[in-house]
Amino acid sequence: MPKKAFPDIIKNLKIFRGVADEVRDAFISEGVLVYCKRGDNLFRQGDPIKDFYIVCSGVMQLFTETPDGRELTVDVATAGRTMAKSEAILNPLRRHYLSAKSIADSVVLKFPISWLKKVSGNPIIAMNILVAVSQYAHMVEIESEHKSTMTAAQQVGCFLQRLCVMHGFDPMGFELPYSKVLIASRLGMEPETFSRALAKLRGNGIEVCDNWVAIKCVDTVADYICDKCSMSVDCPTHQSLSEKMKVQAD
Amino acid sequence: MPKKAFPDIIKNLKIFRGVADEVRDAFISEGVLVYCKRGDNLFRQGDPIKDFYIVCSGVMQLFTETPDGRELTVDVATAGRTMAKSEAILNPLRRHYLSAKSIADSVVLKFPISWLKKVSGNPIIAMNILVAVSQYAHMVEIESEHKSTMTAAQQVGCFLQRLCVMHGFDPMGFELPYSKVLIASRLGMEPETFSRALAKLRGNGIEVCDNWVAIKCVDTVADYICDKCSMSVDCPTHQSLSEKMKVQAD
DNA sequence: CGACACTTTGAAGACGATCAACGCCGGTGG
């Protein structure tokens, strides 16, 4: 793979933060590009763990299946997301506990887990991975908290804010990056509940029309949503959003 | 602190697995013993993160508070549990996002975060910490899944199994290690719901009478609970419990 | 003995899941 082919989204990955460009590029160049058509399964729950992945483009659904046939979306991975990181760390000789399905045509970089072992020999990268896993754990914790303390509408509102910040969208108006059914599933709710939740957000600072979302007023949103969250004003998403909208107002 | 004072529960900590005894003991000896009375707060959400902790005895409640006054138990830490590990890793210069309160009189080992930095310079310990954080992240993910797919009774049943394995109790009969309100809070449900859930477990393989619990039949429990979980038969708790009860039956 | 936390039970209410129906759209095939 030629060096110039690395998109910025890969070069700026958090796990390479603070690492010299040459070292980073040498590591990345060991990856193999995989092209997934819509509907393809990259790996399935129960498969032996052989590789570690980074999404270059497209949308991947990470989900689990229960014996009684339920499908549960754990996360949606877009460009720049790593996949199977903690699985590979946790059980290098075991099996995936998640399945990964391509929702849109996607491109994925694939690395053998021996690569992950080698890369984490670099103390900076090892620390970056540890931080990334810790952050992920905290996010899951917070979302779990939300399930106990927030209504569906509040959870959706929180998620829309994160979506906006995570993808660098303009808060005053952006398009949903993937379908509403998928978002609903990601949030562990039914599409009907999600649809009704969007209606409730009108008048609470967030306007939604078809796939277009606008975060009208961060303060109204904070009253309606962030007051119910233990992170509240310390939430990096909320802070980032507030700053962004203050700059726009100037 | 004299060496002979280290209880086994500290010596056998997962983060020291594979580390030479002398190295481990040298590290541990830098800890300071803290005695917490029932009701004491070891640290509070928002406090600057200065230390990392290991519980030696007693029960600590780890919880968050929301601006609108709700208290949510994130976890209950008993002997051998580390506290503020990922917080210290994540934001060495930031603030606790959890509070820790002593539920029973407790003894805690305290280490400055500089210690954690030093210790994680040891590659074996660094990897152990990474594995521990990954495992924790996975557990939180699974519990989050349970909130979406399981009834209160099923969640309680799953938790009782984990309690039994985690503490090395006899499945055929053990005492709850802390109060029912605390367990309920830990599971994100109301005490009333918890109480009613226990009633439903009768006839599904788990008997509860006051604080006494007996896991009568793992297969019945598996049908009632584990079939609804994506881990199912791969669940380490379920496997460990099955094994234990098979040995007893012989 | 009285205060208080814990636990259980009953009854009412709120919320989300489920079932059903419909409009919409893009793709397929006759």
Place this chain on the structure above:
DNA sequence: CCACCGGCGTTGATCGTCTTCAAAGTGTCG
């Protein structure tokens, strides 16, 4: 070109589960 289909998205009605409120019994500790 149109008919048909399947997936998506919305809305209404109903149902089950958990929360909430209320009340009472239990136990512990000062």
